[in-house]
Amino acid sequence: MSKNPLETITLQTVADAAGVSVSTASRALAGKAKSYRISDKTEKLVREAAERLGFRPSRVARSLRSQRTGLIGVVVPDISNPFFAAIAKEVTLEAEVDGYSVLLADSRESTETEQRLITEFLDRQIEALVVCPVGTESTHLAAADRSGIPVVLVDRTFPDADMVQVTSDHIGGAKAAITLLLEQGHRNIGILQGLPKTLPNQQRLDGVRSTLQSQQIPFDTTRVAGDNFTETSGHQSAIEILSRHPDTTALFAFSTPNAMGALRAAAEVGLDVPRQLSIVAFDDAPFAEFLKVPLSTISQDVRRLGTTAAKLVSNHLRTGKRPHQKLHHVDVAIIRRLSIHEAPTC
Amino acid sequence: MSKNPLETITLQTVADAAGVSVSTASRALAGKAKSYRISDKTEKLVREAAERLGFRPSRVARSLRSQRTGLIGVVVPDISNPFFAAIAKEVTLEAEVDGYSVLLADSRESTETEQRLITEFLDRQIEALVVCPVGTESTHLAAADRSGIPVVLVDRTFPDADMVQVTSDHIGGAKAAITLLLEQGHRNIGILQGLPKTLPNQQRLDGVRSTLQSQQIPFDTTRVAGDNFTETSGHQSAIEILSRHPDTTALFAFSTPNAMGALRAAAEVGLDVPRQLSIVAFDDAPFAEFLKVPLSTISQDVRRLGTTAAKLVSNHLRTGKRPHQKLHHVDVAIIRRLSIHEAPTC
DNA sequence: CTGAAAGCGCTAACAG
């Protein structure tokens, strides 16, 4: 081990090289030469020494001293899911602008893991936290919130938690989807739901229910199936609903994968989409229009969700004030493609 | 500001509460009670005090003292791209197992940004770096490599840089794609390439060239077009090749978006896929089988790329030894779907 | 078995 101990260039090294004290070196490099009335000559001396030696101040030491790490924590259930990746992207870019770095963690859809990861991040003195929570328990999040740092919840929110939250207009989106189907004469609509426990799922169900009831159409819970936002769940629940209710003429899938599963199921059962079976899905995907049956979607503005969260965090960080508005809704867009067809008149 | 200064629970607080010195408290909590022969009673006292006060050791202080941050940097060109997101995911999960956290950054396909981000990460004393580099310049990466920490390059690698690199078998994949087409009687094959400067692109071209030549078929560079891995590039280059060489019966697209663009072009020109025009694409996508024309693909094992990189890093970190093998190739899978058809006999 | 003290690299209050 011939590791040269001189290898680490510290402020001391620079100060020595410039023939000044560490404090002067620190001030000169921190751009405080003016306010401390350091001579131009000295400043230049220090700057040159630093440059020459390739001095890079240790952010760890700086963090300990200043109690500011410049870190923002981001915790999502699955970073390989494009939806969460997009959110992470926006937060990352916005953070960078303000000189912050992002600590990323993947909770793997586990509340426990999420809790542990957040604790670890707090140990690292993150200055803000953006999380797409898993599950229905929000106490650990509330705890983080009370720790004083900005905390923003995205997507999977908690209606009665007094926290800053950003979410799509799930109720309005579901309403739009159902309205689209009703307009085409559909009355027997199956619902392929995602993770039942999540608020987005519940709100979409609420939207469906209220829209149907406002049209005097009963909301039949046996026409709802599914337990996840996956292709498998979509496939199973489509099979289930279609066999239980052969009169079904339309399906509302709560995610694109759910819709893909439904497409597969329809093909297996021998139903033609959209002539015999219309499909509309929550969530857009870049490939929706290239599908065999271009999919009509209620598209979430993912980037907007991300930028909104990022702005809330950076504003809070800059001003030191919590945002006045707690709940933030981002509009959804209705994208009509071929997968919705007039209801077959039997 | 009634911010209670007692709010931060430090080791000192715990030591005081337990009636011992900070050193004893530190040792008791670090699980070094045995080796320092601390009495069971004292240890319990400290543990209980810590528990009661909700003590959480500051990782910043610990990092400064131990010179170990437990941070791994991950830099990718675009985290919202599922390919890079998958890599980030694997590294994140593996890191977590070893108690590391991941600093994530998005270079936005800019070498400059990448360089700056890496420097910032180095300032934060990351202990390892995983990067999917942008561009053809690898000097800043080599610099990071020389800094002594494990550095692993993924996907966009540099053939002659003496660094640890993980990449798909692009040559073998291209060979497989061309072989598939040759077997179906295709002789006039167009190539829709991606970013020409990147090594994956060059290697795929190499694979195409050598495969054709081994079959005594000339490699005609006028049958190659394209400048990016995007849908737009795929569309334009397909149009270009098809008009320049109307005898083209098959296209090899270097990315899924390239293939999508080709599909669009084919539709515009009035060519039936796959009857009149076969298409095979590098890179798989989860939706490939649901497309109007299910796409045959040479599928990269993205998770494998990620886990390989992650393992290389964690092994290096654990053992302190650089891996013996520098270049790591991950096999590709050939997925036959309907988009390849026998060459039309004219 | 335990405590006192030094120091990781930096910033800032205090003192010229």
Add this chain to the structure above:
DNA sequence: CTGTTAGCGCTTTCAG
């Protein structure tokens, strides 16, 4: 205009 000193919270000698 600049230097000395203290201290951020922790770990680890060195002394008992």
